[in-house]
Amino acid sequence: MMARKAFEMMMEGMADAIAYVEGDQSRGRVAEPIDVKTVRARTKKSQTEFARTFRLPIGTVRDWEQRRRRPDAPARVLLGMIEADPEGVERLVAKLPYPYGG
Secondary structure, eight states: OHHHHHHHHHHHHHHHHHHHHTTOGGGOOOOOOOOHHHHHHHHTOOHHHHHHHTTOOHHHHHHHHTTSSOOOHHHHHHHHHHHHOHHHHHHHHHHSOTTTTO
C-alpha cells in the first residue's frame, strides 16, 4: 500500500508540473532568482569583504554572481535578510563564534 501511495503522490506532482509548464501558475511554485551582485552592491562591500563579513566562501559568492551556481534555500534566506537589513545581519553574524558559519 505504501508504494501505491508514493506512486500516486508522484503522479500528482507530475500532473502539477505539466500543468505549470502549460501555463497554470496556480499549480506550482518557482523561486524567483535572487541577484546576488545587487544584494552585495547595496552593502557597498567587495566580493571579498562580503564573503568575509557574512562568512561565505569567496568562491561561492563569485559563482552566485556569475550565475554558475544558484543559492540554495538557506542561502536565499540569508541573502534576503542581508538585502532587508545588511547592518543588522552583519551585527548578528559577528556575534557567532568561529568556526560557526564558515
